[in-house]
Amino acid sequence: MANKKLKLDELNRVDPETFKQQKKHPITVVLDNVRSGLNVGSFFRTCDALAIERIILLGITPKPPHREILKSAIGATETVEWIGMETNSELIEFCKEQGLPIICVEQTEESKEIQRVNWELPCALVFGNEVDGVNDELITASYFCAEIPQFGTKHSFNVSVCGGVVLWDMIRTLITK
Template sequence: MQQQLTHEETFFTEQKFPITLLCDGITYQPNIGSVFRICEAFGVAKVIFVGENIALTPRKINRTSRATHLQVPHQVAKLEEAITLLQGAKDNSEIIALEITDKSKPLKDISLNRNKPVVVIAGGEVNGISEVLLKLANQTAHITMYGKNSSMNVVNAVGIALYEITNKIS
């Protein structure tokens, strides 16, 4: 018979990865809370929320973040700041845009250098990744889907991407 383990009983080893998640226009508070939770679970070093008037309201975020918004380093940046950050990181980081495009490849097929930090760009709930940030990516990857729908919730997509990326670099 199997026994379900509590958080304190799990055998997982805490680990931090040199991964920054750049959230372009993710504004829905429950998604923001869930982004924190999934990033904490995958040992993401930092989260950057890009856009105007992004409210990180603890009361609205805490239900889905389960207090992980207090544990994951994060900041809010304007689009111009994000562009500058990515331009500075382009040569010494692997920048991966998580988006379906005519040039994207399946997430499982991306190549990573374990010695380079990774920046994952995830787009907002409605418009995806802005064109200017998409152009700054070294690689564009999509999640292969088998149904008629060609999109999924941004947090689900980020979770799948972080699982694949952390497995590749660990």
């Protein structure tokens, strides 16, 4: 017998109100000056799918109800908690107050490949600008930096793809402990 694709009503997903009440993975995703609303919307969708606690939209990162965010988020801006912040110092202070070590997803001299990271929660996971990456001030404030190993000619992944890979790796390792 052929494998049958499930219909939407067969996926057993929770409704938005139940989702808001359910326990989340204590990860705060930080988008550091991410320019594209489509990338931001993709992060919202990924954070909804993986039950991530919140997103912080830092600096010039577009904020809902931006048209591009809504287009790719497909309603996830209504289910995932988000906070807008203007400055790095505001973020760093928030993380200190909340007891969130900052982990930057960035290629540095000392970054750890994600498969070698012993993820511990809670944490703030920072993803950077599509061209310039994570701001140096946040790298300096971070507990460590993590990167995805790459084997091709390009030097980086699209930021929303990177987010999906890293967040899934975190959740996968945490649920299999």
